Amino acid sequence: xxxxxxxxxxxxxxxxxxxxxxxxxxxxxxxxxxxxxxxxxxxxxxxxxxxxxxxxxxxxxxxxxxxxxxxxxxxxxxxxxxxxxxxxxxxxxxxxxxxxxxxxxxxxxxxxxxxxxxxxxxxxxxxxxxxxxxxxxxxxxxxxxxxxxxxxxxxxxxxxxxxxxxxxxxxxxxxxxxxxxxxxxxxxxxxxxxxxxxxxxxxxxxxxxxxxxxxxxxxxxxxxxxxxxxxxxxxxxxxxxxxxxxxxxxxxxxxxxxxxxxxxxxxxxxxxxxxxxxxxxxxxxxxxxxxxxxxxxxxxxxxxxxxxxxxxxxxxxxxxxxxxxx
Amino acid sequence: xxxxxxxxxxxxxxxxxxxxxxxxxxxxxxxxxxxxxxxxxxxxxxxxxxxxxxxxxxxxxxxxxxxxxxxxxxxxxxxxxxxxxxxxxxxxxxxxxxxxxxxxxxxxxxxxxxxxxxxxxxxxxxxxxxxxxxxxxxxxxxxxxxxxxxxxxxxxxxxxxxxxxxxxxxxxxxxxxxxxxxxxxxxxxxxxxxxxxxxxxxxxxxxxxxxxxxxxxxxxxxxxxxxxxxxxxxxxxxxxxxxxxxxxxxxxxxxxxxxxxxxxxxxxxxxxxxxxxxxxxxxxxxxxxxxxxxxxxxxxx
Numbered sequence: 001x002x003x004x005x006x007x008x009x010x011x012x013x014x015x016x017x018x019x020x021x022x023x024x025x026x027x028x029x030x031x032x033x034x035x036x037x038x039x040x041x042x043x044x045x046x047x048x049x050x051x052x053x054x055x056x057x058x059x060x061x062x063x064x065x066x067x068x069x070x071x072x073x074x075x076x077x078x079x080x081x082x083x084x085x086x087x088x089x090x091x092x093x094x095x096x097x098x099x100x101x102x103x104x105x106x107x108x109x110x111x112x113x114x115x116x117x118x119x120x121x122x123x124x125x126x127x128x129x130x131x132x133x134x135x136x137x138x139x140x141x142x143x144x145x146x147x148x149x150x151x152x153x154x155x156x157x158x159x160x161x162x163x164x165x166x167x168x169x170x171x172x173x174x175x176x177x178x179x180x181x182x183x184x185x186x187x188x189x190x191x192x193x194x195x196x197x198x199x200x201x202x203x204x205x206x207x208x209x210x211x212x213x214x215x216x217x218x219x220x221x222x223x224x225x226x227x228x229x230x231x232x233x234x235x236x237x238x239x240x241x242x243x244x245x246x247x248x249x250x251x252x253x254x255x256x257x258x259x260x261x262x263x264x265x266x267x268x269x270x271x272x273x274x275x276x277x278x279x280x281x282x283x284x285x286x287x288x289x290x291x292x293x294x295x296x297x298x299x300x301x302x303x304x305x306x307x308x309x310x311x312x313x314x315x316x317x318x319x320x321x322x323x324x325x326x
Numbered sequence: 327x328x329x330x331x332x333x334x335x336x337x338x339x340x341x342x343x344x345x346x347x348x349x350x351x352x353x354x355x356x357x358x359x360x361x362x363x364x365x366x367x368x369x370x371x372x373x374x375x376x377x378x379x380x381x382x383x384x385x386x387x388x389x390x391x392x393x394x395x396x397x398x399x400x401x402x403x404x405x406x407x408x409x410x411x412x413x414x415x416x417x418x419x420x421x422x423x424x425x426x427x428x429x430x431x432x433x434x435x436x437x438x439x440x441x442x443x444x445x446x447x448x449x450x451x452x453x454x455x456x457x458x459x460x461x462x463x464x465x466x467x468x469x470x471x472x473x474x475x476x477x478x479x480x481x482x483x484x485x486x487x488x489x490x491x492x493x494x495x496x497x498x499x500x501x502x503x504x505x506x507x508x509x510x511x512x513x514x515x516x517x518x519x520x521x522x523x524x525x526x527x528x529x530x531x532x533x534x535x536x537x538x539x540x541x542x543x544x545x546x547x548x549x550x551x552x553x554x555x556x557x558x559x560x561x562x563x564x565x566x567x568x569x570x571x572x573x574x575x576x577x578x579x580x581x582x583x584x585x586x587x588x589x590x591x592x593x594x595x596x597x598x599x600x601x602x603x604x605x606x607x608x609x610x611x612x613x614x615x616x617x618x619x620x621x622x623x624x625x626x627x
Binding site: 033280 | 351354355358359361362363364365368369383384385386388427428429431432434435436438441442443447450451454456457458459460461462463464465466467469471482483485486488491515516517520541544545546547548551552563566567570571572591594595598601602605606609612613
């Protein structure tokens with residue numbers, strides 16, 4: 001850094017006017033950094049091309065988009081595509097309802113599971129047991145949804161391991177795979193199976209940060225194990241829980257597209273259609289591009305608004321939230 | 327003796343409570359671990375089991391009585407699975423290499439705060455984390471570029487992950503500036519500095535990011551579903567969906583033309599095992615690194 005500053009004053013000469021000084025500095029900085037700038041070009045191009053330009057592509061939500069006419073040739077229809085949302089198209093409402101129910105199930109069962117597991121792991125005295133359990137439970141995170149769904153089908157399906165065992169031992173078999181009533185429970189169980197172990201990593205790291213003298217002090221004061229957990233452990237985890245909770249809010253309207261599209265066939269759309277699959281089925285498969293883009297856009301805007309709003313609320317309560325208050 | 331009695335009883339009650347709590351913990355952990363381990367054992371066993379045992383069990387088995395590699399031989403002797411395996415390997419290798427190059431160069435370009443256009447480009451990366459375009463605009467972009475049914479559609483849309491750029495950038499910024507200044511004084515240009523100083527010192531973070539990116543490419547189902555219709559270009563994940571999740575029947579003509587096929591369950595589980603092998607192989611390396619808190623540091627950052 002020191003070298004750079006010296007170079008600048010040595011070659012720059014004494015600036016006379018504010019305006020020229022500013023411009024001079026800028027062009028000097030450009031000359032100094034242009035080779036550094038070259039390094040960012042591939043990444044910037046990729047981000048622009050596959051992130052920011054598609055972001056602009058959302059304008060087709062306001063068009064009667066026809067692929068052969070393109071974005072420039074298609075007719076503008078104002079808010080017509082949003083009518084399906086405003087007027088409450090039954091298929092859309094069904095998808096919305098399924099999304100909300102699944103999100104609710106995930107908030108109740110999936111979100112607290114890693115916290116409980118982390119507390120359990122943290123309370124283990126033997127380090128090697130902890131390591132073995134972690135090694136086993138982290139693995140499913142790295143499997144694709146196709147593999148996870150395949151595993152569940154072949155374990156719980158009618159020819160699966162569980163039902164084969166039940167049949168050979170003379171019990172009645174259970175129907176989970178392909179059963180519309182069990183679908184939402186199955187989806188939730190799959191998420192827990194895949195992510196519960198991985199979810200503990202951040203909580204275990206936060207637990208190791210808690211000052212152990214707090215526990216000793218609480219012990220001296222006669223606090224029971226439960227009170228210690230409430231006032232020290234969970235209090236120590238609070239910032240992280242709030243952070244992850246806010247980030248999760250941004251995904252409130254996205255429940256596992258890959259996971260659900262893989263299992264939609266046998267159970268039918270009535271129980272399994274969620275907003276993301278609605279967008280895919282109506283847009284990419286049926287060709288209602290404008291309507292699908294409108295639903296996707298509303299979903300994205302609501303997600304972002306929820307994250308920013310929740311962050312604001314967290315700040316009001318004096319928490320750090322996702323980013324520090326400027 | 328009688329004097330000590332109440333204390334002994336309390337102590338006994340306490341130990342009994344402690345033991346039962348311990349037993350409850352062990353039971354919960356055992357159930358969780360069994361839920362992961364048993365399916366894996368069963369999958370591998372079924373892929374190795376012979377037809378008589380599979381038909382007798384009516385599905386999956388827990389242990390192969392007469393293990394054979396017939397199912398693997400059948401799916402790997404050419405045909406739909408072998409082809410998909412090659413596609414997946416190719417996409418993963420090329421994609422990971424390109425992603426690492428673009429991510430690292432971008433991270434290096436952003437590593438000196440106060441450099442020209444540093445702030446706007448960093449903002450470009452950060453905002454990409456907050457706003458995602460959605461399925462339809464992405465699809466139209468890939469289609470507009472003429473990448474449908476091209477292997478590039480599996481690589482280019484996920485080439486840069488903003489989160490990885492930030493992780494690598496944080497790592498590069500921790501490299502002492504003296505080293506870079508010394509290289510400059512010795513007459514190295516940015517490119518030489520990058521190749522000779524930055525890359526060798528960033529090996530650790532590049533290994534971690536590379537492994538995660540590779541797992542991402544190997545597992546990518548979403549992009550393949552959207553962009554690849556041509557069955558001859560399917561990666562492994564689409565083959566898995568069709569033959570293992572949707573239970574489409576694998577015939578001899580789909581495979582290398584083996585005369586008598588092993589049972590469908592064995593073939594399905596063999597495909598599943600093949601798709602699991604790379605993940606399981608690199609898992610120990612992954613685990614060694616993520617425990618060290620690369621991710622944690624990034625989140626807390």
